[in-house]
Every structure is written in structure tokens, then in C-alpha cells.
Amino acid sequence: MQTYSSIFLFLFLTLILGCDENQSSKNKDPEKENALQSILISDSSNIAIPEVLQRIENIQQALKNSVPVILLKNLDTFQTQAQSIALHDAKFKENLFDKKTNQPYRNEIFNIYAARPQEVPMAFQKGQCYKVEMYNYALNLTTTAIVDIASNSVVSVGNIPQSQPDIPAYLKDLALKIAVHCPQVTQALGYKPGESEALMANTKTALNLTKCERSMHLCVAPTFIKQDKALWVIVDLTDHRVVGLRWTQVGDAGPVKKISEKKLKFDKIMNCYCKKVTALEKQDWKLNYVITTSDGMRISEVYYKGKLILNNAKIVDWHVSYSNSDGFGYSDAVGCPEFSQAAVVAVSEPRVSEIIENGRSIGFTLEQNFSSEQWPQPCNYNYLQRFEFYRDGRFRVAGASLGRGCGNNGTYRPVFRISFAGNENTLSEWKTNQWIPWQTEQWNLQTPQTPYTSEGYQFKLFDPSGNGFFLEPGRGQFADGGRGDNAYVYLTLQHPDKEEGENDLVTIAPCCNPDYHQGPEKFIEPSPEKTEKTSLVLWYVAQIKNDDTPGREYCWAESYLENGAYKTRVYPCICGPMFVPIKPAL
Amino acid sequence: MTETEISGIGMQSCRQSAPFIRKLGFDPSRTAFSSSEKNMKGLAIFELPKPGDTIKKLWQHKTWSQFGYMGSITTDENGNAYTAPIPFVNTLDNPVSIINRIYKVDAQSSELKLFAILPQADTSPGVVPHGVLGLFYDCHGHKLYAASVAGSTMEKENGILYMLDPATGKVLDELKGFDACGVFVGGITGEKKLYFGHARTPNIYTVSLDKEGYFDGKPEIALSLDQLGPRGDDKARRIRYDQYGNLMVFGVEFNFNLAAQSDKPETVYQFGYNRVEKKWLLMKIH
Numbered sequence: 001m002q003t004y005s006s007i008f009l010f011l012f013l014t015l016i017l018g019c020d021e022n023q024s025s026k027n028k029d030p031e032k033e034n035a036l037q038s039i040l041i042s043d044s045s046n047i048a049i050p051e052v053l054q055r056i057e058n059i060q061q062a063l064k065n066s067v068p069v070i071l072l073k074n075l076d077t078f079q080t081q082a083q084s085i086a087l088h089d090a091k092f093k094e095n096l097f098d099k100k101t102n103q104p105y106r107n108e109i110f111n112i113y114a115a116r117p118q119e120v121p122m123a124f125q126k127g128q129c130y131k132v133e134m135y136n137y138a139l140n141l142t143t144t145a146i147v148d149i150a151s152n153s154v155v156s157v158g159n160i161p162q163s164q165p166d167i168p169a170y171l172k173d174l175a176l177k178i179a180v181h182c183p184q185v186t187q188a189l190g191y192k193p194g195e196s197e198a199l200m201a202n203t204k205t206a207l208n209l210t211k212c213e214r215s216m217h218l219c220v221a222p223t224f225i226k227q228d229k230a231l232w233v234i235v236d237l238t239d240h241r242v243v244g245l246r247w248t249q250v251g252d253a254g255p256v257k258k259i260s261e262k263k264l265k266f267d268k269i270m271n272c273y274c275k276k277v278t279a280l281e282k283q284d285w286k287l288n289y290v291i292t293t294s295d296g297m298r299i300s301e302v303y304y305k306g307k308l309i310l311n312n313a314k315i316v317d318w319h320v321s322y323s324n325s326d327g328f329g330y331s332d333a334v335g336c337p338e339f340s341q342a343a344v345v346a347v348s349e350p351r352v353s354e355i356i357e358n359g360r361s362i363g364f365t366l367e368q369n370f371s372s373e374q375w376p377q378p379c380n381y382n383y384l385q386r387f388e389f390y391r392d393g394r395f396r397v398a399g400a401s402l403g404r405g406c407g408n409n410g411t412y413r414p415v416f417r418i419s420f421a422g423n424e425n426t427l428s429e430w431k432t433n434q435w436i437p438w439q440t441e442q443w444n445l446q447t448p449q450t451p452y453t454s455e456g457y458q459f460k461l462f463d464p465s466g467n468g469f470f471l472e473p474g475r476g477q478f479a480d481g482g483r484g485d486n487a488y489v490y491l492t493l494q495h496p497d498k499e500e501g502e503n504d505l506v507t508i509a510p511c512c513n514p515d516y517h518q519g520p521e522k523f524i525e526p527s528p529e530k531t532e533k534t535s536l537v538l539w540y541v542a543q544i545k546n547d548d549t550p551g552r553e554y555c556w557a558e559s560y561l562e563n564g565a566y567k568t569r570v571y572p573c574i575c576g577p578m579f580v581p582i583k584p585a586l
Numbered sequence: 587m588t589e590t591e592i593s594g595i596g597m598q599s600c601r602q603s604a605p606f607i608r609k610l611g612f613d614p615s616r617t618a619f620s621s622s623e624k625n626m627k628g629l630a631i632f633e634l635p636k637p638g639d640t641i642k643k644l645w646q647h648k649t650w651s652q653f654g655y656m657g658s659i660t661t662d663e664n665g666n667a668y669t670a671p672i673p674f675v676n677t678l679d680n681p682v683s684i685i686n687r688i689y690k691v692d693a694q695s696s697e698l699k700l701f702a703i704l705p706q707a708d709t710s711p712g713v714v715p716h717g718v719l720g721l722f723y724d725c726h727g728h729k730l731y732a733a734s735v736a737g738s739t740m741e742k743e744n745g746i747l748y749m750l751d752p753a754t755g756k757v758l759d760e761l762k763g764f765d766a767c768g769v770f771v772g773g774i775t776g777e778k779k780l781y782f783g784h785a786r787t788p789n790i791y792t793v794s795l796d797k798e799g800y801f802d803g804k805p806e807i808a809l810s811l812d813q814l815g816p817r818g819d820d821k822a823r824r825i826r827y828d829q830y831g832n833l834m835v836f837g838v839e840f841n842f843n844l845a846a847q848s849d850k851p852e853t854v855y856q857f858g859y860n861r862v863e864k865k866w867l868l869m870k871i872h
Contacts (some may be wrong), residue, residue, distance in 0.1 A: 161816075162816035162851075163816065211816075211817065211818045213816065213817045213818060216816075258812075258813060258818075260818055260819075262817075262819070263819075266841070270740075293711070293712070328625060330675050330676075331675065331676045331678065332675060332676070333676060333844065335843075336843070337841060337843060338740065338841045338842055338843060339712070339714060339739065339740035339841075339842045339843070340842070340843045340844075341673075341676070341677060341715045341843070341844055342843050342844060342845070343675045343676065343843070343844040343845055343846060344845065345841075345843055345845055372845065373839070373845065503711060504711060506676070506677050506681065506715075507676035507677060507678055509678075510678055
């Protein structure tokens with residue numbers, strides 16, 4: 001679960017977009033059809049049924065104990081003794097607490113059984129050995145102990161990282177309850193299932209059937225059969241929630257398709273958002289969007305009140321450099337999770353949210369996150385792309401780093417590319433209290449000395465009739481936590497016939513150039529072309545320094561323990577220009 | 587080929603240390619090539635510390651970083667090393683147009699030079715940014731094997747397994763239609779076979795080879811990493827025998843993108859060959 005702690009002025013009501021069902025129903029490939037119809041549930045809050053609330057209370061109670069372990073109950077005498085012996089062993093208890101903060105991890109005894117002969121060392125074959133299996137939710141770690149009841153001693157202790165023991169019956173029951181109370185399950189099946197209808201729930205995902213390999217959480221997959229299909233419900237027992245649903249075909253001669261968290265997400269994103277363009281029509285806006293192979297999410301054919309505004313807009317690169325080491329950093333492309341040139345990939349669906357101000361909707365956002373697999377661990381990244389569209393015709397092309405990166409001395413430089421509609425556009429810069437047109441391709445750096453109009457505009461892009469947009473760069477005024485962009489702005493002539501970004505662009509510049517060499521200058525130098533009354537592309541490269549100072553975190557993420565398992569707290573650094581209509585639309 | 591000869595394939599190493607390694611003052615028995623040293627582009631050699639010591643010695647020839655990041659490395663009986671470029675995070679050093687190449691470190695001069703230019707990949711949109719994902723020098727047939735996925739797309743598997751003459755760099759044979767990663771030649775099953783990890787699935791295929799190392803027959807699935815290990819769909823980055831003839835498969839996540847973590851988790855899967863069932867059976871996951 002992510003906890004967003006940045007200060008937003010607006011209240012966002014989020015809607016996860018779905019694939020076009022009419023289009024998908026025409027699909028003849030059943031597996032593709034199943035992928036299209038799968039549901040990712042991004043809401044990280046758990047299902048508030050009494051059993052889950054009781055479970056959380058039990059966890060919190062156990063974490064208060066000096067030995068913070070959820071014990072296995074309903075045991076016979078020997079099992080009880082085995083559990084007690086194990087929990088008195090220092091090595092078995094080695095990973096009960098975070099070694100830095102001394103906060104307790106969530107640990108739970110899953111199984112206690114008479115050890116199999118092959119598990120018992122020769123010297124203890126005549127004893128009465130039991131195996132005790134404990135799971136650590138925070139570290140995704142299994143700790144086992146072979147204990148000898150006869151000698152009241154621990155024979156051996158082992159740790160198996162990134163593994164989970166078979167889950168006990170009561171967790172199976174809990175997973176079933178979570179699954180049957182999930183509204184999306186009822187919706188998918190067409191009725192509310194009973195718990196007895198779920199199959200294979202005692203087969204834990206990490207062993208045979210499926211895994212939550214990205215979150216590294218404990219997951220199980222209750223499965224419901226309906227006619228010739230099986231509905232897999234991936235239940236996350238670390239967070240007590242449903243990760244998503246996916247139908248598979250049953251009864252075929254081929255092997256059963258196994259659904260994991262990664263497969264569920266990747267198949268859905270690839271089929272719904274990478275291979276097809278989605279149309280969005282909302283308020284007075286109409287546009288298309290797609291997740292690209294290397295340029296993040298691209299919006300295109302953007303209309304406001306029936307007028308074409310943008311050809312397209314996207315972020316082509318994220319350059320990250322670290323100041324303590326010359327040339328150290330990364331030039332990240334973001335995009336589709338498979339068969340792409342993306343270093344940081346989409347692992348969730350696009351989201352559309354209302355922008356609420358004073359209780360009413362003043363516009364909406366379209367957002368997409370891209371994340372490294374191990375984020376928020378060091379040297380892993382998470383980027384947010386956001387497009388804001390307002391009822392009054394303003395729009396904003398924005399992005400944010402959600403950390404965490406390789407250090408606290410990083411500078412992020414997202415490279416925005418905004419291709420304007422129209423072939424008679426001119427860009428002017430506010431200078432010496434007047435608008436000065438840029439007659440040729442060039443660039444400019446926003447500095448503390450940069451002049452702005454009284455409204456905060458730095459540029460205007462307009463056609464011969466005077467229609468167009470002011471560009472208002474980020475200076476920390478958007479009340480979204482952003483602290484200013486310190487941006488380079490480049491103007492280039494639009495060349496649909498050249499590889500200058502109308503199609504997907506490969507990475508256009510290295511990580512660590514500290515000056516204007518961020519990539520767009522390649523389309524300007526050495527011979528800048530004329531740019532008056534023509535088709536124009538604006539490039540905007542914000543420069544944002546991260547910060548991990550407590551209370552001032554920026555472009556940062558950190559893990560913290562909640563109920564003994566790790567959560568993520570993020571501090572986004574939002575950047576990007578606002579475009580304001582020169583003439584208000586009628 | 588005799589039974590003894592075949593069973594020794596992949597077990598009996600012919601590889602020698604390059605003379606330049608000793609000249610540098612490195613102990614050849616503790617020295618190896620690496621393409622994954624932190625903050626180092628290209629190749630390096632490292633000498634493991636002596637017992638009780640902690641200092642790892644690193645060295646890089648001035649030519650070893652000029653062609654960008656490198657991936658798979660294999661060495662021959664003269665100490666020459668062969669390697670191939672990979673796109674690391676991005677394609678700035680090696681765009682698709684020049685990714686499908688093999689480079690060689692000369693055992694005497696230690697210089698890194700272009701060894702073979704494999705057919706250039708189609709650079710149209712949708713083509714994967716990768717080229718050669720696996721290299722293996724076969725001591726028995728004295729041939730170099732290269733697994734390339736250049737030119738593949740999401741929809742079409744266009745990868746080719748190449749067999750090259752290590753003396754000239756000339757392609758002698760090829761097996762089309764497979765996107766492969768780790769490659770290895772072994773004979774413990776009683777047949778000389780090329781093992782290769784499938785880059786699109788967790789499967790490991792084998793294809794028979796004749797004595798000279800030419801492809802002989804159609805590839806078959808020999809084993810799979812499906813649902814094994816912490817991730818459940820690892821691809822075989824590297825395949826080797828251990829000293830007992832068990833197959834050691836080094837598995838990593840791979841999705842035909844450029845995602846790279848600083849410490850990419852790798853899992854080693856140990857398989858033993860059951861001669862009665864003629865199957866590779868999982869023994870242990872490290």
C-alpha cells in the first residue's frame with residue numbers, strides 16, 4: 001500500500017479506466033479476452049469485514065508482546081511444547097525485530113508437525129522431533145526450526161528468504177472470506193459466491209499456483225469455477241485485500257494457465273493500454289491516450305470544446321544525476337512492462353480523477369505511474385505522469401518523481417515534449433515588459449531572474465488570430481507541493497517526417513549533463529530553423545533536486561512499519577507547466 | 587563419438603587463463619572476467635581476495651569500456667574472451683543498429699576488438715532493443731555459440747542461435763525462430779546437446795549437436811523454471827554443469843525491457859539427471 005503524504009489542494013476522486021468492452025468482446029483469442037476482462041484493484045484499503053478487523057486486532061495485540069509472534073492455536077501437547085521450545089531459541093527469534101528501529105515485525109507460526117525422517121539429523125533420529133515453521137511478513141522470510149521434544153532442545157534453525165510456508169487453515173478461511181466479500185468478485189461471477197465454492201485456496205501462491213512477486217506479499221488464490229472458466233481471485237494476506245481478478249479457460253488439454261500478480265498486471269496493461277489506444281471524453285475535453293514503449297503515457301488528438309489543441313504530449317526521458325560522482329546517474333525511459341525500451345515500467349492502470357475545488361469539480365486528471373520492481377528500495381524509481389484538464393480550458397502537463405533513487409543528492413530532469421496543433425503558431429517570450437517572438441529554434445533557462453507577466457506567464461504560443469496559450473512554468477504556485485521547476489524550455493520546428501519525437505523516441509541524452517544538453521538541442525543545433533507562423537513543438541525540462549531531510553522530503557520515498565509489515569510513504573516532487581488560454585473559450 | 591567422450595562434454599574444461607592476467611600480477615586461479623562491476627562500463631577482471639583478506643583487485647584495459655555495457659562472457663582454450671553488448675537502462679551506447687555484435691579480448695594483448703557482426707536487426711518500431719543474450723565456447727567442438735534475439739518483436743519470435751568459427755568469426759550454422767538467452771553445450775545425458783534458456787518463457791530447451799557442433803534436429807523442452815523460485819517465471823541467464831554433472835541454471839527476471847535494478851535478484855536452480863526417466867529433476871534452489 002502506498003501512502004501519499006504530499007499536500008494537495010484538490011481532493012481527487014479516482015476512477016480506474018477499463019478496456020473498451022465492446023471492442024474486447026469481438027476478440028477471438030480467449031486468453032487475450034480474459035486478459036482484457038481482468039480487473040486490477042488498486043485500492044489499497046482492506047475489506048472491512050469483521051473477520052479482517054478481528055485479524056488486525058490480533059496482529060496489533062501480538063506486536064505488543066515481548067515475543068511478537070502470532071501463535072498457532074488448537075495444538076496438541078507435543079505441538080504446544082514444540083512451539084514453546086522454538087520461541088525460546090535466540091536464533092529462531094533472530095528476525096522478530098527491525099534491527100535499526102527495534103520495531104517488531106509481523107511474525108506468525110504457520111505449521112508445527114512431526115518432522116519427516118529426512119529432516120532430522122542422524123544424532124536425533126531416536127528423539128521426538130517436530131518442525132516449526134514461522135513466516136515473517138515484513139521480510140517475506142520463512143524461518144524453520146527442528147526441535148526435539150525429548151531433550152527439550154532446538155536441533156537446527158534455518159532461514160529461507162523470499163519464501164512462504166503453507167498457510168494454516170484459518171488464513172485459508174480468511175482469504176476465502178475476503179474473496180467472497182469483494183464486490184468485483186460478485187460482479188464478475190454475476191452472483192455472490194459462497195465460501196465452499198472456492199477451489200485450491202489452501203494452495204499458497206508462492207508454492208504452486210501463483211505469486212505476488214512484485215509486492216513480495218503473502219498471497220493465495222481462491223478460484224471459482226463458472227461454466228468453462230475459472231475466476232482467479234488473488235488475495236493479499238499481508239494487506240488483507242484483493243489484488244485483482246482474472247478468468248482462465250478450464251477443460252482444455254493444455255496445462256492450466258497460472259495467474260500471478262505480475263502476470264495479471266502485465267497482461268492487463270499490455271493488452272488494454274499498450275497495444276491499443278483508449279479514447280477519453282470528459283467535460284469539454286476529448287483525447288486519446290496510450291502507454292508507449294519508451295515515452296511514458298502519450299496523450300494525442302486533444303480537443304477542447306471541439307477545437308484541436310494538441311497533436312500529442314508526453315515525457316520522453318527521465319534524466320537522473322547524482323552530484324557526488326561525476327557522470328553517475330541514469331537516463332530512464334518509461335513505458336510498457338514488456339517488449340519495450342522502458343527502464344521503469346507501468347505496473348498499474350491509468351487513473352482518471354476529478355479535481356474538486358470548493359466542493360465542485362473544476363476539471364479532471366489523467367495519471368499513470370511507472371515503477372521499478374523493488375521500489376522503494378534504494379536505486380529503484382517510481383515516476384508519476386499527470387495531465388490536468390480544466391473546465392475553463394487550461395491544461396497542465398505534469399510529472400513527478402516518487403523517489404527513491406540512489407542517493408539524497410540527485411537531480412531529476414524529466415523531458416516533456418508538447419506538440420501543438422496548428423501550422424501557423426508563433427512563440428513569444430515575456431521580456432522587458434513585452435512579448436518578444438522567437439524567430440528561430442532556441443532554448444531558454446528559467447532562473448530566479450526570469451521575468452513573468454503579472455499573472456506569472458513566461459511565454460505565449462499563438463496563431464495569427466491571437467488564439468493560443470500562455471505558458472506558466474512551475475514556481476511552486478500550484479499548491480501541489482511543487483517547489484519550482486528551474487526549467488529549460490526549447491522550441492523546435494515540427495518535423496513529422498523525421499525521427500524527432502512524433503513517434504516513440506529512444507533515450508535522447510545521457511543522465512548527467514548539467515547544462516542545456518538534455519536532448520532537444522539535437523533538433524536545434526547546428527542550424528536553427530525559423531519558427532514564426534509554423535508548426536511548433538515545445539520541450540520543457542524541469543530540474544528538481546531531491547531531499548531526504550526530515551520534514552522537507554522531496555522526490556523521496558521511505559518504508560515504514562505498520563502492523564509489522566512494510567508500507568511506503570512517498571514525497572512527490574511535481575513539476576510541469578500550466579497552459580492558460582489566451583482568449584477564454586465561449 | 588564414444589560414450590566417455592560425450593559424457594565429458596561440458597564437464598572437462600579446456601579454458602586457460604589469458605597470459606596478460608599473469609603479467610598484470612593477478613593470480614589466474616582467483617581471477618575472472620566480469621561485466622557487472624558497479625559503476626564500470628564494459629568488461630573488467632577481478633581477483634578474489636586471498637583467504638583472510640578482503641581486498642578485491644579490479645583492472646580494466648582502456649579498450650574495454652569503449653563499446654558500452656557488455657553482458658555474457660565466455661573464454662576459450664587460449665584465454666581469449668568473447669563478449670557481447672547489452673543495452674543497460676537505455677540504448678545510448680548501443681542502439682539497435684549496432685547491438686548484434688560480438689567482441690573479443692585478445693589473450694595476449696588484452697585489447698577488446700570487434701569479432702563478429704551478426705545480421706543487423708530491423709530497427710523499425712516495436713523491435714526489441716537487445717541483441718546477443720548468451721555466449722558459450724564449446725571445448726569439445728571448438729565452436730562459439732551465440733544466442734541473439736535481435737529483430738524480435740512482441741508478436742514475432744525472430745531470434746537466432748548462431749554457431750561461429752572462433753578463428754574467423756564466420757557463422758557456420760544457425761537455428762532460427764528461437765529467442766534464447768543462456769547457452770551451454772553438455773553431454774551428461776549421453777548425447778551432445780546445446781542447452782538454451784528461452785527468453786520468452788521459463789523453459790530450457792535442448793537441441794542435438796553433431797561432433798563438429800552443427801545443429802542436428804529440432805529443439806525440445808528439457809526442463810522448466812515455471813513456478814519455481816521466488817519469482818516463478820525466471821529466464822535462464824546462464825547454464826552450466828557443476829562438478830557432479832548437475833545442471834546449474836542461473837535464473838533472473840527478464841521481460842524484454844530495460845528495467846535494471848542495482849542488485850538484480852538471481853536464483854540458482856540445481857537439476858539432477860534421472861537416467862531411468864530420462865528427465866532433469868529439480869534438486870535444490872539456492
